[in-house]
Amino acid sequence: MEPLSPLVAIAGGLLIGTAAAIFLLLTGRIAGVSGMTAVATRISSSGTPWSQAAAFVIGLPIGAALIAAFVRTPDVLITASPAVLIIAGLLVGVGTRLGNGCTSGHGVCGMARLSPRSIAATVTFMAAAILTVFVARHVIGG
Amino acid sequence: MRNLLPALIVGVIFGAGLVLSDMVNPARVQAFLDVAGAWDPTMMFVMGAALLPSALAYLVHRRMQQPLLADQFFIPRNGPIDRPLLIGAALFGIGWGMAGFCPGPAVAGLVLGIWQVWLFVAAMLVGMILHRFANARFSKMSASAA
Numbered sequence: 001m002e003p004l005s006p007l008v009a010i011a012g013g014l015l016i017g018t019a020a021a022i023f024l025l026l027t028g029r030i031a032g033v034s035g036m037t038a039v040a041t042r043i044s045s046s047g048t049p050w051s052q053a054a055a056f057v058i059g060l061p062i063g064a065a066l067i068a069a070f071v072r073t074p075d076v077l078i079t080a081s082p083a084v085l086i087i088a089g090l091l092v093g094v095g096t097r098l099g100n101g102c103t104s105g106h107g108v109c110g111m112a113r114l115s116p117r118s119i120a121a122t123v124t125f126m127a128a129a130i131l132t133v134f135v136a137r138h139v140i141g142g
Numbered sequence: 143m144r145n146l147l148p149a150l151i152v153g154v155i156f157g158a159g160l161v162l163s164d165m166v167n168p169a170r171v172q173a174f175l176d177v178a179g180a181w182d183p184t185m186m187f188v189m190g191a192a193l194l195p196s197a198l199a200y201l202v203h204r205r206m207q208q209p210l211l212a213d214q215f216f217i218p219r220n221g222p223i224d225r226p227l228l229i230g231a232a233l234f235g236i237g238w239g240m241a242g243f244c245p246g247p248a249v250a251g252l253v254l255g256i257w258q259v260w261l262f263v264a265a266m267l268v269g270m271i272l273h274r275f276a277n278a279r280f281s282k283m284s285a286s287a288a
């Protein structure tokens with residue numbers, strides 16, 4: 001895998017953070033993807049109103065398509081088998097609902113306001129993810 | 143209604159950032175998580191850069207009476223660091239490490255024409271539905287126990 005220029009990574013990160021910033025200052029809400037996905041699909045009804053959550057969630061793939069079409073086609077390298085993807089998806093679905101957020105809500109928004117809950121959640125999911133990759137690659141796979 | 147277009151535009155900017163920063167690439171994310179292997183710092187730059195505008199907006203919001211397009215701010219109250227938070231975050235982290243996908247990149251990546259992304263998102267939605275039913279059942283049980 002080619003290294004990505006840190007400047008491009010920073011530009012991408014600034015876009016993500018700017019989106020969260022605009023969302024807070026305009027609508028007063030936290031740009032959390034797991035929560036808004038649950039609301040947009042009518043799985044949950046708490047938090048952001050449905051229409052607003054649906055508009056945000058629809059915007060995500062539109063933005064992705066724009067960059068892929070006009071700036072850079074991303075290399076998407078998936079090594080996980082279908083069975084692993086299903087188990088991982090189930091864990092991400094249950095875990096983000098139980099823990100009230102994911103990388104965006106806790107990581108980008110909660111950490112930025114130094115919320116103790118979000119810092120605890122972010123440290124926990126980062127540690128769990130690092131441990132999982134370590135076990136998969138260097139214990140089982142190694 | 144007045145919040146629909148802003149929400150859509152915010153989603154577009156967010157999705158654009160996820161692709162530009164290569165966060166839609168599970169191999170890139172897992173390479174960051176693989177601290178004992180060929181570590182890739184990309185996600186550190188992405189997270190660091192994302193935190194800046196986000197923190198700035200939080201500071202600005204404190205000086206505002208209300209958001210520009212709504213009547214009030216909806217910032218989650220700082221509740222206790224409880225078991226559901228930590229267990230949920232741990233389960234999420236395990237799934238994230240296994241697949242290299244978290245919800246944002248997975249939903250944004252639906253448009254890239256890769257069937258595995260659809261499989262992951264479908265399983266994620268099933269997981270969210272399972273949580274909803276388990277939660278409803280658990281609340282009913284604790285209500286009848288009380």
